[in-house]
Amino acid sequence: MMTKRFLLTVTILFAVCFYFGPQPEVKAIDPVTLAILAPIAIQGAKILAPYVMRAMGHFLKAIVNIGKHLLGFFRIPIGLFQCTLLAPFGGQFMYGLANLGAGSVEFLKFIGCVLILPLSFFGIGV
Known part of the structure; x- marks a missing residue:
């Protein structure tokens, strides 16, 4: 069984090791190299622009789909309200049970769409 003293000692040792460890250094690119590489980067951006725009279109469709499922998720509180307070009224x-079921399904669809969101850049799940 670990005691508080042992855990405190290990924590302090880790803190000291990470504090006195090597710090990352920033390395800058000289202006001449930047001036040489800028036209190449511009040509690469021109070539990639249609693919990036198509990926953004797929991403936008996925975001709209997520928003639709998120709005459907709000059928759960409506269903609870109908099942509890409006139950005596005809x-x-x-209808409350139907809204609860539909809201639960929309919640599961929402989770699925959020999990597949990174793949939407490639047109998967759109």
């Missing part, structure tokens, strides 16, 4: 309980 058949609202069944």
